[in-house]
Amino acid sequence: MxxxxxxxxxxxxxxxxxxDPDADGRLLALVRNATFISNRQLIELAERxxxxxxxxxxxxxxxxxxxxxxxxxxxxKTIHTGAIYQxxxxxxxxxxxxxxxxSSISSETERLPSAFQASHFLDLNxxxxxxxRTQLLSEFEWVSDPEIKTYNATPxxxxxxxxxxxxxxxxxxxxxxxxIGVEYERTYKTIQRYEEIAERIETExxxxxxxxxxxxxTMVARLVDSIRCPTFPICVTATGILCQQTLNATVGFLAGxxxxxxxxxxxxxxxxxxL
Numbered sequence: 001m002x003x004x005x006x007x008x009x010x011x012x013x014x015x016x017x018x019x020d021p022d023a024d025g026r027l028l029a030l031v032r033n034a035t036f037i038s039n040r041q042l043i044e045l046a047e048r049x050x051x052x053x054x055x056x057x058x059x060x061x062x063x064x065x066x067x068x069x070x071x072x073x074x075x076x077k078t079i080h081t082g083a084i085y086q087x088x089x090x091x092x093x094x095x096x097x098x099x100x101x102x103s104s105i106s107s108e109t110e111r112l113p114s115a116f117q118a119s120h121f122l123d124l125n126x127x128x129x130x131x132x133r134t135q136l137l138s139e140f141e142w143v144s145d146p147e148i149k150t151y152n153a154t155p156x157x158x159x160x161x162x163x164x165x166x167x168x169x170x171x172x173x174x175x176x177x178x179x180i181g182v183e184y185e186r187t188y189k190t191i192q193r194y195e196e197i198a199e200r201i202e203t204e205x206x207x208x209x210x211x212x213x214x215x216x217x218t219m220v221a222r223l224v225d226s227i228r229c230p231t232f233p234i235c236v237t238a239t240g241i242l243c244q245q246t247l248n249a250t251v252g253f254l255a256g257x258x259x260x261x262x263x264x265x266x267x268x269x270x271x272x273x274x275l
Contacts, residue, residue, distance in 0.1 A: 021098040024070075025219065026051050027061050028095055032087040032105065033144035034125055036118040039082040041125045046133050069228060070094055073175060076118035084118055102238050104149035119142055120146075123239055124165055124184050130243040131168070137246065141169040161204040162197070168211075172273040181210040184239070191262050194226040202229045209233035211251070211264075213242055224252040224259055233271050247275060 019025075030038055030045055037045075039062070046058045062085075067070045070091035073165045076084045093107040105112070143151075145165055152159040160167065166182040181204070189197075201210055212227065214220050217238040224236050235251040242249045247265040254260070268275055 006038075019094060019098075021100070022064065023051055023061060025095060025098055025100050027058075028065065028070060028087060028091050029087050029100060031065075032092065032095065032102075033146055034121055035086070035113050035145065036074065036076065036115075036121040037085050037121055037125055039085065040082045041080075041122070041129060042085060044129055045125070045132075049265050063089065074115045074118065075117040078119045078122055080122045084115075084122070086115075086118075091126060102146055103151040104146045104154055115154070120184060120186055123186070123215070124182075127182070127184070127239065128166070130246055134246040137170070139171070143167040143169065158205065160206050161200045161202075164210070167207070170273070170275070172275055174274070176273065178208040178273050179206060181207045182213065183210060184213045184215075184216045185219060185223060188222060191226060194223075195228075198229050199229050201227075201234065202232050204232055208273055209235065209268075212236040213239050215239055215246070217241070220252050221259070228254065233267075235264070236265050 016120045026049065026110055027042075027046055030042060030051075034041070042062065043055055043058050046052065046061075047055060050059045052061060064070075066073070068090070069088055072088050073083045074086045078084065089107045089112075092101065092105065092109075095101050096107060128142050131140055131142070143166060145163065148160060148167060149163050151157065152163060160181070164181040165184050168180045168182060169177065170180065181201075182265050204210070210232070212223050212234060214223055214236060214237070217240070219236055220236050227234055227249070229238075233253070235253040237249050237251045242264075247263065249264050250258060251264050251267050252261050253267065262270070265275055
């Protein structure tokens with residue numbers, strides 16, 4: 001059948017671009033679980049997660065998700081360069097259609113996270129990427145904030161003591177699996193609030209320790225002094241140091257009532273999980 005003047009015949013493959021639950025689904029889940037993620041971070045995490053074999057293929061998938069309005073560029077003003085992405089309601093709906101939805105954030109969620117929260121999650125992504133780049137940590141599993149909230153609300157499971165920013169699942173050199181809670185502090189809370197948090201963490205049964213990450217080195221000593229758990233292990237470091245040195249980053253902690261420091265590697269060995 002002839003086409004109208006000026007129209008070009010499209011190839012069948014061009015008109016039948018379908019949603020791939022594996023590649024597109026995992027890419028969308030990465031964006032959703034990160035809450036906010038930069039273009040650079042998304043490409044690196046997708047590449048390391050073997051979503052697609054090449055960066056050009058990943059960029060093509062990102063472009064398709066943008067065209068279909070499954071993800072969107074948010075007007076976040078952060079120190080992170082490049083486009084910042086957030087999943088849309090259409091993207092959440094697509095994940096739900098393929099059985100990949102979670103209860104903590106859905107297409108029916110009344111209010112999606114504000115762009116003012118972007119810096120918090122982008123900084124957490126940098127920690128995740130730093131761990132991936134460290135050979136001894138490269139096989140870890142990162143459980144994100146939305147996934148933790150979903151797990152904690154699931155019936156018939158033993159929940160974490162609180163909704164952590166992330167949980168890192170690791171295996172020590174003895175083959176023993178263990179989990180670390182991750183909390184990122186961009187601003188300092190009140191002493192009363194930290195006392196309440198310490199009471200909750202003290203009841204934790206699922207984790208081996210909690211790693212607090214401060215946005216600056218000046219916050220580390222204050223956090224060590226403020227979050228006092230009599231028996232549960234807590235250590236504190238700064239995000240810049242952790243991203244650069246990972247296992248060799250200096251952490252602060254309390255030994256009894258006395259402040260101490262060590263590397264993160266040494267600290268994990270003291271709680272019987274050498275790496």
